[in-house]
Structure formats: structure tokens, C-alpha cells
Amino acid sequence: MINSPTSTTASNVDPQTILHAQVRGFYYGKSLALRNIDLPIYKNQITAFIGPSGCGKSTLLRCFNRLNDMIPETRLDGQILFKSRNVYHPQEDALLLRRHIGMVFQKPNPFPKSIYDNVAFAPRIHGLRGDLDELVERSLRQAALWDEVKDKLKQNALKLSGGQQQRLCIARSLAIQPEVILMDEPCSALDPITASQIEELMKQLKEHTTIIIVTHNMQQAARLSQMTAFFNLEMQEGSTTGELVEYDHSPVIFQQPKNHVTQQYVNGYFG
Ligand SMILES: Nc1ncnc2c1ncn2[C@@H]1O[C@H](COP(=O)(O)OP(=O)(O)OP(=O)(O)O)[C@@H](O)[C@H]1O
Structure with missing residues (x-):
């Protein structure tokens, strides 16, 4: 465990930790984007990451399934444990890891293929056996999309509305039955009605999936999540670095946070 004065691990939880970020530093080139993060993620819960722009929420999210590997000159000093195995160990297979830890992005990004082929894509790549139609x-x-698309599965996915595309992307990530889904502002490009459909969907998914969501919407984080991590930017040798300020049950973070900066942020008094 990293001994960090700025990280506050939640207490009074009966934790079944599925992921654990133990990050001394995360670098883009020479730039230190994140430091001193000690953050366990609990199974079958929704964990929200909140904090001002640039504090490293998406960076940390991408560490969990090593998506940062795609960005040149990035480096993690520390480890990310997934069910007690360090996913950054040189012998770990990042592609296999992403089968267990899927990702949904802010902007829906369906492939320019049919609805069916979008969902069948990953199972085919991973050579999953069984009835593909049923899957x-x-x-x-x-993903609460079947009724709307069951009669047009061969239609190009790009013809769907934004909300339908986002639910298709969720269906695509569900098709390989991930244990964790990382969601980077999944509702911010959607109208409020579609956003609430996605929220309902997340509540159902939590029954068998662990979800981490990055969001700028405090009401959404408070409504949806069981745990919330608040990150902030600290000045460090003339540049800013993201740090974990407070991590606790969401009602604590939103109603009685221990840190006054958290309080200012969740109440909108943050400049
Ligand atoms: N591909 C990249 N190359 C270099 N620096 C990056 C890259 N992506 C992010 N950063 C930097 O890392 C820091 C953290 O960015 P990140 O996107 O993780 O923050 P965030 O909290 O998710 O922000 P936002 O809420 O605006 O999405 C920022 O200083 C950002 O400029």
C-alpha cells in the first residue's frame, strides 16, 4: 500500500476489492499527471470519479485496462491490481485484460458496420464459442436497445441516434461479459431523457458488473454511485498534478465530506 497523506481509503465498507490503483506517479513524457493514488474499487458497485478538468480522472480510468499503453511515452510508476494481479506486469496481456475490463467513451463510437456486427465484433475476435445470435x-x-433494433440488425449502426449509438456501444462492451466497465462521461453527449435511460441501465448492470464512471455531473454521481473519489489539481514545481483528495461512500462525499475542498467542489463553490 502506498502511504499517502492525500489519499483517504473508505472505512466501514465490507470490501470485495476487484481493482486497486496504487500509483506513485503517472507520466505523459516528463509531465507528472497523477501522483500518490491509493484507491481500491469495490466489486458490483458504481464508483464515481469527480474533480475539475485536468485532474487526471480519465488518465486513471485508462490505467485500469492499460488503454494508456496506446499513448506514446506514457509511464506508470506503481501498480494496478485486478483481482490481486498487477496488470502492468510485463507478462500480463493487455488485450486479454480488456476482455475483462471494457470501456465506454463520452462520444459513442460504433464501428461503421451493422448493428449485429458491432455487437458480434469482440466475441468473434476473442473466438468465443456458442450461439452468436443469442449473445x-x-x-x-x-443495454435496453433490443426492442428498438431487433427488426433492423443489418442496418448500419451509424444510422442510429446518439443515444441508441451509446447503448449499442454498451451492448458491444457487454458482449464479452466484462467484469468491469469503465465509463468516461458516458452521458455528457446525450439529451436528459437518453441520459436517464443510460443511468437506469447502469443501475441494472451493477448487479453483475463493476462500474467506474467519470462524470462532471454532481447530481448524476450522487444519484448513481455507491462510492465517490474526488480528485484535485496541485501545483508541483510550476506545473499541475492530479491527486486524490477524498474517497468515501457517496452520501459522505456529497453531504458531509471531511475535506473542505471536497465540500466546496460538490457544492459548486470552486473557482
Ligand atoms: N494524450 C495525452 N498526452 C499528453 N498529456 C495528456 C494526454 N491526455 C491527458 N493529458 C494531460 O494529463 C492531465 C490529466 O488529463 P485527464 O484528461 O486525465 O484529466 P481529466 O480530469 O479527465 O480532465 P477532463 O475532466 O477535462 O476530461 C492533463 O494535464 C492533460 O493535459
């Missing part, structure tokens, strides 16, 4: 239907049902 596609189940994934689309779980």
Missing part, C-alpha cells in the same frame, strides 16, 4: 440479442437486451 447479440442478450447483449442488446441488457
